[in-house]
Amino acid sequence: MHFSIGELSKQTGVKVPTIRYYEKEGLIDPPVRTEGNQRRYRETDRERLRFIRHSRDLGLPMPAIRDLIELSQHPDKPCHEADRIASDQLKSIRERIVHLKKLEAELARIATSCRGDHTVTQCNVLKAFGDHSQCLDNH
Amino acid sequence: MHFSIGELSKQTGVKVPTIRYYEKEGLIDPPVRTEGNQRRYRETDRERLRFIRHSRDLGLPMPAIRDLIELSQHPDKPCHEADRIASDQLKSIRERIVHLKKLEAELARIATSCRGDHTVTQCNVLKAFGDHSQCLDNH
DNA sequence: CTTGAAGCTCTAGTCGCTATAGGGATTAGA
DNA sequence: TCTAATCCCTATAGCGACTAGAGCTTCAAG
Known part of the structure; x- marks a missing residue:
């Protein structure tokens, strides 16, 4: 108890x-x-x-959790608000996935551009980190 | 200049x-x-x-950027390290994508479980936030 | 009754900035 | 040359969501 x-x-x-x-x-x-x-x-x-x-x-x-808790204290209220919080969060997560996928694509390209068998001056990885214009996308 | x-x-x-x-x-x-x-x-x-x-x-x-800068000051060193940093980052981003996709799936389910036309006591969204056992996955 | 785990409060640190306060420097136009 | 607008300076505090630590007190088992 x-x-x-x-x-x-x-x-x-x-x-x-x-x-x-x-x-x-x-x-x-x-x-x-x-x-x-x-x-x-x-x-x-x-x-x-x-x-x-x-x-x-x-x-x-x-803050969203705070809102949900507030809401749950008022059992007779309609629950649009809870709905909205869930969809907002879904939207935000989808945006983050889109963003991360762009980064994934760039990094995959960068990480395979050099096998580590060069010296620093020739390193494509270092070049790629320094030069956004090599990128395929505006991450 | x-x-x-x-x-x-x-x-x-x-x-x-x-x-x-x-x-x-x-x-x-x-x-x-x-x-x-x-x-x-x-x-x-x-x-x-x-x-x-x-x-x-x-x-x-x-810290990774610090390492890359350090590295770029030594032109004759081999560049494994740069390679490793890029692949580590790629790995970490892929893990985050996997995680976010799980959340996306749960939230998509939650967000469509209630149209906001109920009161708080009946709200499936609120129920879902409170009860992990409804989830399809261990996010 | 002793002992060791678990609890308490308070403060500061994490990361990568961003905002604000209260001033000094520079520069373009009159 | 003066002035006004804009820029720049340092220093400090705040963000979000905790986490770690110091220094102390309380609890529960034996």
Whole structure:
């Protein structure tokens, strides 16, 4: 029923200092304390923390998580907002994939341009890093 | 021949405070100064800065760039190291793409699970963010 | 009752910049 | 030559999301 911060950490996979950090940032409520000032948590805290953890794993920034938590406190509100946050994040991830694929293409070209059997002055890799005009794309 | 930091910034696309930051970090050499203590650069500084900029654009972390610069100061050394840095970066970018694609798949599923025409208590998006076990993959 | 693990607070560091404050230098035009 | 606009200077702090460390207290097992 009441467990320590270390126990909560084990159960959620969120590190102890991170849990305290989330509390400081207002993502989780300050729990009750023992007489000796140690935090004691309940199941609801664990659910909240799992929610945060999963959202973070999915790449959501903390303000978005804050919004989702806010939203979840108002059960009767419509959930467009949650929808929007998810699609925004999807969009942002897709953009990052597009960007990284461009970098992948350039780097693949660069990394194969020289076998490491030259000296520095002849090195195509070094040349390529110095000269964007060799690139096929405006990364 | 000798140009100001603003001019250098325009020519390379690196912002003025960033140039000063690179100098502080030792990525570019401290240039000569005017009597009034303003920096004046030459072509070689511009080449160096373009090298840094392009490497950053390709996602290289600063320590890797530092290594490449070190290397380029020794023209007769073999260039395995440059090769290795490029392939490491390629590997890291490919890993990030793999990771982001997993997130993309989960988020695509989550974002289409609810059209925003529910209330918060019924919202599949909120449920999905809270519950990793619904996921198809261990992102 | 002792001991060792786990907890506490507070501060500072990570990375690669970016912003701001409060001043001095340079330059183009009148 | 003067002035106004623009540029440049240093130094410090902030961003996001933690993480590490110091120095202390509390808890639980034996």
